[in-house]
Amino acid sequence: MSVPTLPSVEGYLLLEKIGAGSFSTVYRAFKRDDKRDIVAIKCVDKTGLSKSTQDNLITEINLLKILKHDHIVEMRDFFWDERHIYIVMEYCNAGDLSSFIKQKSKLAENVCRKFLQQLSLALRYLRNHNVCHMDLKPQNLLLIKTKSVFTLKIADFGLAQFLSSDDTKHSIRGSPLYMAPEILLRHKYDARVDLWSVGVIMYECLFGKAPYSSNTFAELAEKIKDMRPIQLPKGSHISEECKDLLVRLLKHEPNERLTFDEFFAHEFLDLEHAPTKENFDKAVELIYKAVEADQKACHRDAYHLYCESLRYFIPILTNEANLAKKEALRLRINEYIKRAEQLKDASVAVDRRKTTGDEPSTTDTTAKVASPLASSTCNGPDKNVAIDFQELCVLGRSTANMLPALEIGDVAEQYLVEGNYELALEKFKSSLKVLVPLLKKEPPGRRKELLYKQIDKWMKEAESTKAFLITQDMENTAERASESQEQCLIQ
CATH class of the missing domain: 1.20.58.80 (Phosphotransferase system, lactose/cellobiose-type IIA subunit)
Structure with a gap:
């Protein structure tokens, strides 16, 4: 069996084909002058491209020029020759979310939360730039694996548009299984169509299949036109926070669907404590305040500040792929946990004595630690x-x-x-x-x-x-x- 010949791309050596579309093929490649720099190259055949496909390609390139985010696939370069347009992309070594779900059958709730948190961070960035992706689905969510840590990145902006929350459109865009009802029914729609797609992706992560899985497009369209209620599979168990977000995302009527602000603020996602550089800085600032309160004998304040910092630090720790950095951070966090536990135990001892009316024992070491809490809190007696x-x-x-x-x-x-x-x-x-x-x-x-x-x-x-x-x-x-x-x- 003959091995297919790979095309020649100036400055790069193509290694293997890793994906294909109607007018494009994606290859894994590296720079000829730097074999360590692995990339993905999307080769688009210009011959036979329709006007709309050309417009989509131009929009995708223009968007990727300006979109720079940890959870959006980065465009490194683009160029063309007589027959092809080449888009050089960041290489994602762990495939896509669709393959990951099929491999696992379904994902644990905490894994689903992590991927959704990363997806929502990227969506928040897109909303700040008035960009609507229009084709969110597991196949367009690529994964990078570093050690045991997975990072999700949104890819394929071929159908994306600049669309504010107030703009409305009519044209059909996206993949039917993940397409919002208002698009499929040719009603007016706005950027909230992305939230429906997120809901379908979330459902598929949790249960291994999309809510309206169908054998034909006609069957799918019929289910959506009938506004059939979306039900959780029998025997499934998810938390109330998870169920609340899922149900509110999968509202057929756009005006009943939760808003982007409500989505980004939802308790299940907990974006406030997501492992980002900004949140690491917040955690460090909280530690400074905790130590300062501790030194001033404001022990209850110190306890709450230590705990608040841990809410930021622990997701950062679990997301750290560098083993040396992870161990150094773990040691620091363990110190904060130990001090917070001392303050907590002291506070509990004080509260117990208040309940029972007992006096602290002179031999009670917990009571000795607790004495400042009883008399020196910064919140008043x-x-x-x-x-x-x-x-x-x-x-x-x-x-x-x-x-x-x-x-x-x-x-x-x-x-x-x-x-x-x-x-x-x-x-x-x-x-x-x-x-x-x-x-x-x-x-x-x-x-x-x-x-x-x-x-x-x-x-x-x-x-x-x-x-x-x-x-x-x-x-x-x-x-x-x-x-x-x-x-x-x-x-």
Whole structure:
């Protein structure tokens, strides 16, 4: 069997074909003067290109000239000869998300979250440039693997358009299975079509198939025209945050679909703590503040600041591919965790003594560490906090749901004292879900002031508790990995 001859491209040596489209073929290649510089070259046959295809190609090249982001495939160069246009791209060595899903059958929720977080960071960048991709699907989401860390990158901007949230279009663009209903039905549409596509991708990641999987285009179109409800597969289990995002993305009516701002702010994605350079800087700044508060004996403030920094540091740690950097960061994080745990244990000891009325023992080392927390917090004496809470409970009786929500928050604090962090976090969330909307409607006055203080306190407690749970997950994962390595060595 003869080996197909690869085309000749000036300045590059083509190694193998890695993809193909209607008018283009993609090859893995390297520069002739630098064999370490592996790239992907898209070779587009100019002969027979329609006017619309030429326009799409020009748009793609113009967009890739200006779009520079960690989660968008980078265009290194482009040039042409009599027959072909060549686009030199960054090479993604781990294939695409479609192949990855097929290989795994379906993805664990935490893996899905990581890929969606990276995709949403790129989409946020595109929205800031008024760019709508128009063809988001797993085949256009390429993967780079460094050590055990995967990085997702959006590719193929052939159908992309400059489209603000207010602009509307009519023309059909995209792949039918991932195409928003308003496009397929030839209704007016705007940039929110990308959010529907994200919903379909998310569904496929979680369950291994698209929500409207069909054998023919006619069958697919019929399901969408009928607005058939999208159901989760029987026996599937996903978190409430994950389900909420999925359901709100896959709304047939664009006006019922969540907005881009709501998408980027969604709890499941947690973009606020994504592993980015900006968030690393935030984490470092929080550590400086935590150390400063610790030195001033403002121990409760220090505890919350350490925990807040961990929310940023831990995703950065898990995403770090450089082993030396990862180990150095792990050692630093372990120091922050240790100090935060000391402050937490001290705080719990103080709260227990308040509940039981016991005096600290002279031999109790935990109590000795705790003594500054009892008298030197920067938020004022705990006695005043308790009095304020009782006053708020009295004032809250006149508003439906306020007093029950305050009681749930109080129960959360009790769980926290007992060290039951998962239940504490669940109760804090339930309480805040009711109290935060009530605060927005509350008129100025004493009750609003007290409610704001209580919500602020419980939000900090909830964030700190969540940070500790994430820290425990990280430590348990590290222990399991260590045990697995030991078993391999024994075998």
